[in-house]
Every structure is written in C-alpha cells, then in structure tokens.
Amino acid sequence: MPTRSDVRPDRSSTDVLWIDTGSVNCYLCRDPDGYTLIDAGMPGKADLIFGRLAEFGGQPSDLARIVITHADMDHAGSAAAVQARSGATVYAGQASAELLATGRSPRHMPAVVQFLMDRFVRYPAVARSHIRVIGEEDELPVLGGLRVLATPGHTLDHHALYSPSAGICFAGDALNTRDGRLQRTPPRISADQAAADRSAARLLALSPAVIACGHGAPLIDDPAAVTALWEQLRQQIGGGR
Numbered sequence: 001m002p003t004r005s006d007v008r009p010d011r012s013s014t015d016v017l018w019i020d021t022g023s024v025n026c027y028l029c030r031d032p033d034g035y036t037l038i039d040a041g042m043p044g045k046a047d048l049i050f051g052r053l054a055e056f057g058g059q060p061s062d063l064a065r066i067v068i069t070h071a072d073m074d075h076a077g078s079a080a081a082v083q084a085r086s087g088a089t090v091y092a093g094q095a096s097a098e099l100l101a102t103g104r105s106p107r108h109m110p111a112v113v114q115f116l117m118d119r120f121v122r123y124p125a126v127a128r129s130h131i132r133v134i135g136e137e138d139e140l141p142v143l144g145g146l147r148v149l150a151t152p153g154h155t156l157d158h159h160a161l162y163s164p165s166a167g168i169c170f171a172g173d174a175l176n177t178r179d180g181r182l183q184r185t186p187p188r189i190s191a192d193q194a195a196a197d198r199s200a201a202r203l204l205a206l207s208p209a210v211i212a213c214g215h216g217a218p219l220i221d222d223p224a225a226v227t228a229l230w231e232q233l234r235q236q237i238g239g240g241r
C-alpha cells in the first residue's frame, strides 16, 4: 500500500517519491539513468529535497533533471539551489523559463497581492545556461516517457506531465486535493479560468491511476473523484455558466 510519502502506482515499474515540503509537493522520479525532480518548493528546501533523494538511493550528482510546472515561487523557489548542488538541467515552459532566469513569479494573483509580489518578491534565479525550454509534444526520458502537456489557466504558462506507462500525472496546480477533495485551481488565483477548466478536464480525460498534485496528497486509484470533478467541469465548459 502507498504510504504518505511513497507513490508507487501498480502499473509503474519505476518509483516515484512524494516529498511534502509543507506548503507544496515535489516529486522524485527514479530511472536507470538518474533522478528527476518535479517542482522544487519554496526557497530554502534544498536540504530537505537532497535528504529525501538520499533516502531514495540517490546522490546529488544523480539528479539529472528538474522540471518546473510553472514559475510560482512555491514551485520554483529552490530550483536554483538544487540545480547548483546537483548540476541538473532545469526544464520549463518558455515564459516560465524567462521568469526562472529572473527569479520572478507569473501574474495571476488578486490585484493587491500581485502588486506586492511584483514589487517585493524574488526567489533565487536559475542561470540561463542550465535551463531548457519544453512545451506541448515534448517527451522527457522519465518513467518510460514523460509527456509534456500545455495546461494553461492557473498561470498562462503552465505544464503538466504524464507518463502513460506509469499511469501517473504530475498536475502542478492544474488540479489539487488541498481540502482532501480533487478540485480545479481556485478562480481567485487563476489567470484564465476558462482555460483552467479545459486544462483540468484534459488531465482527467487521461484517467491517470495517480494524480500527483502540487497541493494536497496525491490521488491514487480514485475514479469516483475523477468522475465527480469531470462532471462539474463538463457543465462549466459546456455552457453551464
């Protein structure tokens, strides 16, 4: 049975480790050629991440890739520190890559919060030479092939990742289980809610065995939860507004 920190979907021949950093989740994928970190947590989380990597059998130099779903500080804040200690390549969408290189967050928050963030909030920037841009139709050599899916809405440049062979979807903030319930990104922090609804529906349509969200525990083999949110989104997308 999966434990709180262990995500091992039955259909997976490789391992995925859930790292609960407190406010946001990161995930480690283990492959024969090295490890991949999905999202990097708030600034100051590098020691935690490398500690979990060690428990998972990896040295810092074994970390080959850091994939960032979107450039919000809680997902990208420790990317620079983890990159510097591991030498890993950082993968992100075009706009996210630019933000990572300047330590800035994307625009999608309520106006006052956004104003304060634009003015005062920076996280450690990743050197451009270590960043590679990814997008729709790209596939990373992780978990038997990790597809990059453009899932705009929460932020305009947001990517989820899906491994068909492992049956796992890394949803970033396109989906969450924050209150113990599978849900879409909240409208008050969505850059484009209609796009967010379409992106969420796209991920649900994959019927992943595991939905590994940025916030809340991973959802494991819970088709009823997927169907419930799917029905809600179908009405919203289908003109139920």
Ligand SMILES: [Zn+2]
Pocket (backbone or CB within 6 Å): 070, 072, 075, 154, 173
């Ligand atoms: Zn976010």
